[in-house]
Amino acid sequence: MKALTYLGLAIFLTGLTIFTGSIFLGGFNLQEADLTTFLNDKGIENELLQTELKSALIDKEPMGIFDFSSSVRGALQKNNDHFDSLIAEYDAAKEWDKKGAQYQYRINEKDFRAMSFSLAKKAGVGFIVENRGLMWLLTFGLGILGALLFIIPQLKLLGPKGIKNDGVYHSAATNRGWIAWLVLIYLVAFYIVLYFMADYVVNWTFILDPISNALSGNDASQWFVYGFLYCVIMTVMAVRMYIKYRHNKYQIVRTTSVLFFQIVIAFLIPEIMTSLNMPAYDFKNAFPLDYDFFFDWNLESLINSGGIGLFILVWGIVLTLVIVPVMVYFFGKRWYCSWVCGCGGLAETLGDGFRQHSSKKMISWKLERWLIHSVLVFSLVMTLVTLYCYFTGESSFIGIPADWIKNTYSVLIGAWFAGVIGTGFYPIFGNRVWCRFGCPLAAYLGFVQRFKSRFRITTNGGQCISCGNCSTYCEQGIDVRAYAQKGENIVRSSCVGCGICSAVCPRGVLKLENGPLDGRINPTDVLLGNDVDLMTLVNKK
């Protein structure tokens, strides 16, 4: 059994190495015809740029992706340098009309990577492009096979069903040891490349082109790779959840739910919508987590898509304003955060082994409240500015330029906070960094949960022995024990209702439940089981 897990680990690492190494493989050799198509598609008539790209890319030996990318960006930069110097010249000469006429020929630096990606997508040659199926087997195939071989023997190795956290704090993977740091470095690098240097991973998109074509009729983008990888990782790690918590039906049902919403609602349906020439939409992704829902390009795309576009527009608004709060009233924010949400889904599957790293200190709770509510305000101000500018045609509101604030939010919150830090730091800061400190939707749900919801974690009278398992394994950093040992129900805005505190409790003290609002919050000083008179005396307010 043990040998099987080592074999699995070896196979998994082989798959991961090939996957990572595939970035460095293959050649990129752009044909003139493809360049012409590209230029036509983009409507680029600027001759200088055409010449620069041609001389950088055409009739060359096949290059690696890094050379190819820097050649493209070099050509774009040369183009910009040329026009920048013209602009400076005309500026000095005070020829304003001529100066103004030059800007259209510049390429926005933000688009360099996207253009490099598009060209590389056309230029790929060699083994990967010619053997996409084989490459899939060597990367995804080996990865999945190895991971499952590593995970499935746990059925036997973990022993009889029950809570098995033996050795969590003895392992370099789950106790912030060298494995955890390696994983952190890999994940952070992965997100930085994915968000900011997507052209480097164009080879990964080749591997998934056949699947993407079958689903949507389009070649795979880096976002398709991310979505597909996300589903694969969640599925494999859900198997681990099913085995680890096989005695706990709440965990099994919940895991199945997040898996369904990720694969069907977040991944398949948007792809199928694309194939039907509809705007792709993730029907569960609620604003303000879906922060670009009210961006001008999205509104325009929806409005121009006929009936389905309008339906999505109305659905998106109703989802945030009606469905989300009503569901939180009845079930707590768990219905979203740990049953439906994609970020939550990854945290609850891939991240489960790191849940114990969330800080339980009072100071972290204070930081949490400042940060998450700031992000909520940030997202609302951004949306307000965007909508004002959309409807009035202005470019800024209350002194805030719409483009600037959208861009700042997308990079700082959308990419760095939610992605690089949110997931990259799993192994050190726990699996819910984003959900706890950053997610504006979680902040909104939290208000409803704290002030108007039937959900609570009931503490079972006087049974708590203050052991600390609940607090240790709370992924949201709630000091659950602080409430349980006072016989007090846990009613906290940040609780995502994962149910692990209840699962790890050795004395049956905690139960997630939805019940009447009366008595939901029940502070006590003397716990049940003592002198009745004393309890009444001390607990009376």
Added chain:
Amino acid sequence: MKHIVIIGNGISGVTVARHIRKLSDHKITIISAETDHFFSRTALMYVYMGHMKFEHTKPYENYFWKKNRIELKRAFVETVDHENKQLLLSGGEKFAYDKLVLAVGSTPNKFGWPGQDLDGVQGLYSKQDLDKLEANAPNNKACNRAVIVGGGLIGIEMVEMLLSRKIPVTFLVRENNFWNGVLPISESQMLNRHIKSHHVDLRLGFNLDSILADKNGRARAVTIKETGEEIPCNVVGLTAGVSPNVAFLKDSGIELGRGIKVNPMLETNIKDVYAIGDCAEQHEGINGRRPIEAVWYTGRMMGEALAQTLCDNPTPYNPGHWFNSAKFMDIEYQTYGWVFSNPKEGNTHFHWIHKDDDKCITIEMEESTRKFIGINNFGIRLRHELFDRWLTEGQSTDYVLEHLKDANFDPEFYSHYEKDILSAYNNKYGTAIQPKKKSWKRIFSKA
């Protein structure tokens, strides 16, 4: 403002300190030789097993004590000089008090077995014991077998701990069935089977004879009294119960029995000296309880009561209905009210066990009226508040079972067994009770 000194920073001492602070401005000092800060003794096992770090067992962050003006002193108390109202600390320091609370806990029992003080022989009570076990049994290479002597709650915890590091364990239990002094036999037997299913070498009905030393004075084997069999091992866990930790008070003038004798006000025979928790011994058990109760919950309750007395609201220790809980490897256990291993006179047991052999309940009731006396539940969680209320109301077992769905405390989506339980009950007593649907109104209505 008085200076209240508490010896012992366990649940009893800390609870009394917290409540005194809520009620008054008295100066409070807690003295402990064991650790700087309060930790949950019951959680020590999880540190060895790697579920938690020692830090996680501390229920309050370190700033808590200063913020609440509770002074912590790390020292060992040699003796109490009550005539001069002072403590003598090791190192010669004298420490004055106005009122003294003894919350000094227990020590593991040793019954004079030959070899009981050898290296590699230990109990599991204190933080120091945990450190010792980490040194004695870091893995299954350094420790290729351990023998645990004594089939109680600490014994089975120690078994579970060692198993988590894949160390083979022999478990010597004096009774013919595990914890049968407390549990009805059918429950003990279910636990026997559960323990064996974890590949424990469970020896029922056997006593330790002696522990044999190797040439370095380290335990190398134990011998069994009944058979003379020699079991080679490197670690011996002595878990045959605990006794009040009162040796240091022998000549202090404070009245001792097995523990520190106290009245229901938790006062000793000496003015301004009180005792609570494991170390306190009532002259007579209160409400049918034992004179010494070495349980987490009772320690806390004594602390809650004594704080009132110390803050000018004299309050006797008057616990409510008995309750307790434990976990035997993968099977959780709770109890409400009284269930004895053999029903008390005039009482009878109703027992139900699930075919998976990991869930069962036993209800003790009056034979003639079927008045509900208590329940043991294994593998099913039940609501403390409801059982406490039903006991106060003196409900019948018929009523309790009819409303059992209200009391279920298992996580959502778990299978329910009320129907099964009731059909067994109806069969046995010729009743026709149907389980009532769960009602929030009943659950949250006050008695």
